[in-house]
Amino acid sequence: MEKALTKVGSFWISKKAKEELSNITEDLSALSNTVEEKAKWVFNKLKGKSVKALPDLLREHNLPPGLFPRNITCYELDESKSKLMVYFPSPCEVSFKDGSVVRYGARVKATLSRGKLSGIEGMKTKVLVWVKVTGVSVESYKSDKVCFMAGVKKSRAKDAYEMPRDAVKVEDF
Numbered sequence: 001m002e003k004a005l006t007k008v009g010s011f012w013i014s015k016k017a018k019e020e021l022s023n024i025t026e027d028l029s030a031l032s033n034t035v036e037e038k039a040k041w042v043f044n045k046l047k048g049k050s051v052k053a054l055p056d057l058l059r060e061h062n063l064p065p066g067l068f069p070r071n072i073t074c075y076e077l078d079e080s081k082s083k084l085m086v087y088f089p090s091p092c093e094v095s096f097k098d099g100s101v102v103r104y105g106a107r108v109k110a111t112l113s114r115g116k117l118s119g120i121e122g123m124k125t126k127v128l129v130w131v132k133v134t135g136v137s138v139e140s141y142k143s144d145k146v147c148f149m150a151g152v153k154k155s156r157a158k159d160a161y162e163m164p165r166d167a168v169k170v171e172d173f
Helices: 002-046 054-060
Strands: 074-078 083-087 092-095 101-113 116-127 129-132 135-137 145-150 152-157
Touching: 054 074, 116 145
Parallel strands: none
Antiparallel strands: 074 083, 083 101, 092 101, 101 116, 116 129, 116 135, 135 145, 145 152
């Protein structure tokens, strides 16, 4: 009996130790990514590249400026490929004034074009269950709807995304 309890106890301790090491590794990885992105931002500032605020960049592309929350770490735009990467300190979610909820991973990748984010990775929305968002679009400059592609096309009121909101940290993306 004592041997069995010793084996169960050591198994449990081993499992907990692996979980803790995994959590520490994830935290160090997130910290490393954040430091790296901030260093790139500083380097670009020193080189004289002015970086627009993300809401301004979205507005220039006819997208609602509040599509991403306020508390991003930074973003990168590869203009030659139109690739946008938005970095967050951790996975988070935002509840918008129309009742919709969007969850963001630690990094969101997308292709940015006029009135559209396509090929999105790292964004989900709640439609009964969490569903991966693959695209966001606005039909025209005067349109009052934002369309989220999440398996099906879901139209939402554009004014709900006009102001960036604060995100709430979540455990899992």
